[in-house]
């Protein structure tokens with residue numbers, strides 16, 4: 253291939269990859285399997301290595317982060333990045349409406365309501381369609397230049413999609429956020445690594461964007477939603493709706509829902525509807541923003557020092573409960589980290605009864621001055637995980653006790669340690685029964701090796717009786733050991749052995765996930781399975797190879813390499829392999845599935861022929877994608893028995909619904 257041909261191929265690859273990036277990250281309707289994307293990505297990477305002069309800053313390969321910065325440069329916002337006044341009161345919204353009507357003295361206008369995304373405000377500057385600068389709000393006039401960090405967010409296009417000439421300047425504004433799922437995963441990782449956890453998804457997003465090392469940002473699950481504009485040259489919009497439609501056409505991610513309302517009472521009704529959807533969005537939404545739709549009125553309406561008069565933010569009260577903190581116990585995790593846990597008087601909060609909540613670490617307990625016996629406030633961080641957010645100091649009696657971390661592991665008694673720079677205390681004893689039990693629980697769990705009959709109680713017994721000292725030993729258990737005195741439990745013992753035997757033939761990704769490698773959750777294990785046929789290939793890969801994979805950042809890459817370098821891990825893997833555990837992608841998965849169904853699916857209710865994971869797996873194997881909430885972009889909702897509200901939503905949006913029979917037919921199973 254000569255230089256000219258290479259240039260042509262590079263251009264074609266970039267265009268194709270950008271299109272698939274958009275379909276995957278923005279439109280949520282992927283068209284090609286991950287492996288195919290990979291192949292194209294690797295081809296581009298190879299060509300760019302061969303012809304360095306063809307490398308461009310906005311190539312899809314340049315999203316993995318670069319050398320760390322010393323500090324952020326400053327950016328002056330030519331159109332200030334204003335903020336909005338927040339209100340919790342509907343009366344104030346009516347007053348807002350009256351004020352506007354008075355200023356506009358009879359001019360007719362409409363409102364638009366959008367979800368208020370609880371993230372970090374950012375601005376993206378596109379010149380001639382290319383992303384040239386990304387910044388934080390800062391004080392509204394001057395912010396930090398965080399371009400390198402923002403470039404790692406895959407849903408931010410490096411180039412605007414347009415057939416026509418792009419506008420000379422278009423600054424778009426919006427919110428960077430972390431999904432709840434991403435937040436939970438990252439906190440789990442951080443807890444296991446002994447690092448401080450984030451209090452909520454917003455802090456996690458803000459903390460990520462502050463990183464000077466964009467390679468760290470590249471592996472944080474960040475996303476963006478854009479809802480406004482700053483400086484513009486060569487483009488204008490009459491209404492907010494028109495603006496949003498244009499952003500969408502440019503390939504930018506816009507709010508997932510919006511309502512156009514003729515009056516404030518109508519907007520208040522829409523605000524109620526939005527509140528009902530609060531938990532359906534994959535990100536934290538803390539209210540709604542009501543905006544005047546007609547942009548020509550913005551100048552007339554003007555602004556106060558901090559915020560424009562054409563918009564107002566309404567915040568929903570956080571769902572909160574108060575209860576008594578009866579005790580603080582200490583749990584020992586799979587990696588030996590000691591986590592203080594709040595034992596609470598049971599209380600109902602946002603859909604469930606709560607009697608325990610993690611307190612993360614001692615520093616956090618001290619910072620919030622939480623004492624045993626206190627009346628504490630609970631909220632759900634990221635809408636799901638109960639968290640103690642504060643103390644009702646007024647109810648203190650003086651009998652409350654300050655908590656101190658035990659100096660010895662509460663399970664094995666070994667002295668606990670605290671590494672410099674870590675907030676966590678650890679039990680370093682690899683044979684600590686608590687660690688071993690957690691490890692086995694993880695290994696045998698439904699989402700991992702799915703060993704039927706191997707529940708918590710039995711694991712406790714196996715460890716306490718010293719029958720099992722690591723997961724590989726499960727495979728050499730025999731009937732005699734398990735049957736109890738006089739063979740009383742022969743039947744359940746045989747069931748367990750059958751369950752263990754069956755687990756040898758699980759999907760490859762389950763075995764990867766079951767190993768318990770730091771940073772490698774189920775989703776990452778599935779990604780690995782898509783990219784490697786055997787564990788040997790994974791073991792032979794280096795950091796660079798892992799980093800070629802979409803969604804796999806440098807920390808996970810390093811963690812994988814470290815894990816397989818360790819001789820203890822290698823021995824364990826060998827013993828599992830010798831025992832017959834499957835560490836290969838199934839032949840079917842390497843191409844025998846002929847039906848490629850593609851598209852985007854949402855599952856609800858219980859299916860009779862599959863577990864949820866199996867159904868998801870079958871869809872993924874055929875190039876389909878699964879999302880958690882139903883939107884207009886959902887291709888099909890697969891509804892089993894006792895479907896949830898997702899089915900109603902599908903019906904109201906006119907999304908096609910498949911029952912189990914139709915689903916099986918589509919899979920050709």
Ligand code: IVH
Pocket residue numbers: 333334335336337338366367368369370371372373427479480507541559560563565
């Ligand atoms: S419009 C001139 N729309 O919430 C500022 N803001 O509490 C116009 N936010 O400062 C902002 N979602 O950082 C707007 N759909 C949305 C929003 C939104 C979240 C943020 C934004 C704003 C703050 C106000």
